[in-house]
Amino acid sequence: MNVIVCGKVIPASSVTIEIDPNTKRMVRKGVTHELDPAAASAVEEGLRLTEKHGGTVVLITMGISDVTIGIRNALAMGATSAVHILDDAVAGSDTLGTAKLLAAAIKKQPFDLVICATESSDSYSGIVPGQIAHLLGVPPVTFAKEITIDGNNITIKRQSESGYDIVESTLPALVAVSSGINEPRYPQLKGIMAAKKKEIKVYTAADLGLATDQVGEKGAREKVLTIGRPPKRQAGKVITDEGEGGKQIADFLAEIKVI
Amino acid sequence: MADAIWVYAELNDERFTPTTLEMLTKAAEVGKAEAVLLGPAPGNAEQTLANYGASKIYRSADQVYRDYLTLPAAETVAGLIQQHNPAVMLFASSYTGRDIVANLSARLDCGAISDVGDFVLKDGSVEATIPALGASYQNTSTLVSQGTKLLLVRPKSFEPKVNEQPVSVEEIQAPSDIALQKVHMKERVVVKREGPQLDGAKTIISGGRGLKGEENFAMLKELADVLGGAVGATRAAVDAGWVPYAMQIGQTGKTVKPDLYFACGISGAVQHLSGMKTSKFIVSINKDAEAPIFQYSDFGVVGDVFKVVPQLVEEIKKRKGA
Numbered sequence: 001m002n003v004i005v006c007g008k009v010i011p012a013s014s015v016t017i018e019i020d021p022n023t024k025r026m027v028r029k030g031v032t033h034e035l036d037p038a039a040a041s042a043v044e045e046g047l048r049l050t051e052k053h054g055g056t057v058v059l060i061t062m063g064i065s066d067v068t069i070g071i072r073n074a075l076a077m078g079a080t081s082a083v084h085i086l087d088d089a090v091a092g093s094d095t096l097g098t099a100k101l102l103a104a105a106i107k108k109q110p111f112d113l114v115i116c117a118t119e120s121s122d123s124y125s126g127i128v129p130g131q132i133a134h135l136l137g138v139p140p141v142t143f144a145k146e147i148t149i150d151g152n153n154i155t156i157k158r159q160s161e162s163g164y165d166i167v168e169s170t171l172p173a174l175v176a177v178s179s180g181i182n183e184p185r186y187p188q189l190k191g192i193m194a195a196k197k198k199e200i201k202v203y204t205a206a207d208l209g210l211a212t213d214q215v216g217e218k219g220a221r222e223k224v225l226t227i228g229r230p231p232k233r234q235a236g237k238v239i240t241d242e243g244e245g246g247k248q249i250a251d252f253l254a255e256i257k258v259i
Numbered sequence: 260m261a262d263a264i265w266v267y268a269e270l271n272d273e274r275f276t277p278t279t280l281e282m283l284t285k286a287a288e289v290g291k292a293e294a295v296l297l298g299p300a301p302g303n304a305e306q307t308l309a310n311y312g313a314s315k316i317y318r319s320a321d322q323v324y325r326d327y328l329t330l331p332a333a334e335t336v337a338g339l340i341q342q343h344n345p346a347v348m349l350f351a352s353s354y355t356g357r358d359i360v361a362n363l364s365a366r367l368d369c370g371a372i373s374d375v376g377d378f379v380l381k382d383g384s385v386e387a388t389i390p391a392l393g394a395s396y397q398n399t400s401t402l403v404s405q406g407t408k409l410l411l412v413r414p415k416s417f418e419p420k421v422n423e424q425p426v427s428v429e430e431i432q433a434p435s436d437i438a439l440q441k442v443h444m445k446e447r448v449v450v451k452r453e454g455p456q457l458d459g460a461k462t463i464i465s466g467g468r469g470l471k472g473e474e475n476f477a478m479l480k481e482l483a484d485v486l487g488g489a490v491g492a493t494r495a496a497v498d499a500g501w502v503p504y505a506m507q508i509g510q511t512g513k514t515v516k517p518d519l520y521f522a523c524g525i526s527g528a529v530q531h532l533s534g535m536k537t538s539k540f541i542v543s544i545n546k547d548a549e550a551p552i553f554q555y556s557d558f559g560v561v562g563d564v565f566k567v568v569p570q571l572v573e574e575i576k577k578r579k580g581a
Contacts, residue, residue, distance in 0.1 A: 130361020221370025241562025
């Protein structure tokens with residue numbers, strides 16, 4: 001089974017995100033990056049499925065050269081190889097531009113299953129997987145919290161408002177996995193060493209047959225007009241418990257007339 | 260003529276989702292509210308939509324929309340959009356809403372804006388406000404594509420108000436193309452939840468990583484019981500398997516807006532804050548004085564949650580008894 005995982009490498013959780021006032025984009029150059037935990041879960045799911053059913057896992061990502069560290073991490077976890085869409089012209093892509101690039105890169109090789117995270121941990125739009133599915137012409141099987149593959153059939157437990165749904169489809173398909181579907185493995189030394197020799201193919205937008213006015217900032221349908229810190233909520237009183245903390249909360253609740 | 264603002268009406272357990280009614284209210288304020296309602300629905304469904312401001316409903320009760328996910332609904336809505344060209348179409352940031360918008364935005368090559376908290380129309384273009392999320396920046400965005408602007412709206416962004424309109428219903432045809440029946444909804448499993456539900460709760464007591472284990476949620480339940488509230492949790496607590504996903508509050512869980520929110524052993528990760536920070540009053544208890552949650556709290560206690568909460572429960576009981 002040929003599995004492709006689309007995953008993002010994002011500024012590490014320890015990084016304080018800054019915005020470039022000119023481009024209105026997150027400053028990504030020069031900051032520490034890591035494989036998005038959501039993407040790590042997608043990689044993990046691909047590895048588990050191919051360990052069971054055989055096959056390969058190819059990670060596809062897009063981003064500046066700083067993201068290589070996250071690609072190596074996925075390879076060290078066990079992904080077979082990786083594809084990196086690396087091109088200044090793709091900077092500023094909106095969700096649809098991103099989906100077009102990823103779909104074009106996916107089409108470069110045979111695939112049975114595309115696995116995406118439901119949403120990235122740095123921009124949360126949550127619609128790129130469904131856009132890719134449409135562009136590839138495969139069924140979107142989303143919000144999966146458990147995946148079972150049987151021959152050509154895929155069955156998932158899909159998160160719902162009141163529990164979960166059992167949803168069936170057929171391969172090739174795109175599945176978006178929800179957070180907590182698994183606990184991603186930590187790369188072992190052997191995997192880290194092996195990752196150094198694994199192939200990372202690099203594509204530009206032109207390699208993928210996309211003109212620069214279809215992707216990147218020029219091709220973006222969504223334009224950011226303003227960006228800034230929201231008005232901060234007025235912080236209230238903070239006390240240190242010296243044995244009366246619970247009672248002091250009760251006083252506060254009385255003050256706001258809850259008790 | 261007023262701009263037509265469409266709303267994709269979504270049902271859950273035979274009732275419209277609160278976000279559907281919130282969006283309709285907003286749509287009727289901004290322009291001419293119209294709804295698209297697909298799949299089986301209770302008999303009073305159309306009247307309910309009219310009660311919240313819909314003046315026209317595009318309707319098909321075909322079961323194909325219930326039995327097959329995304330593709331039939333997206334096909335129908337794409338056809339309707341091309342035919343009628345509404346200024347804006349609103350979808351809830353729900354499982355269904357996101358799937359349909361993803362499909363439509365690629366199919367119509369028009370893009371979409373996610374996580375919208377508010378919007379205005381200006382000369383046929385839309386300006387959407389996206390409340391601060393992961394990166395804690397708030398932005399306003401527009402769509403430069405021609406035609407209908409697709410917006411995914413965050414729950415609880417607008418106050419639902421009854422505003423009854425005379426309504427006309429246009430019956431539409433469901434697509435019969437078998438190629439659209441690729442994602443089959445085989446079974447819906449309802450996971451029973453005990454105690455009061457988070458949706459609509461006036462008081463919510465939430466626990467995070469600091470609770471240290473499943474068994475300690477009983478302590479929060481006690482506090483919830485004396486205050487008449489419901490218990491929630493962070494993603495960390497859910498991912499650890501201590502409590503079910505239905506209790507998760509935050510970016511990938513529920514968005515709540517109670518009168519009183521208790522954050523117990525919760526540091527205040529942006530993902531959690533985005534789901535609860537519009538609560539009227541926030542009280543937090545955390546052992547780390549530097550925890551970001553304190554910046555959002557009306558009352559914070561730096562201390563041991565296992566001492567403070569039981570003392571609080573006793574104190575409330577005592578005062579209520581008095």
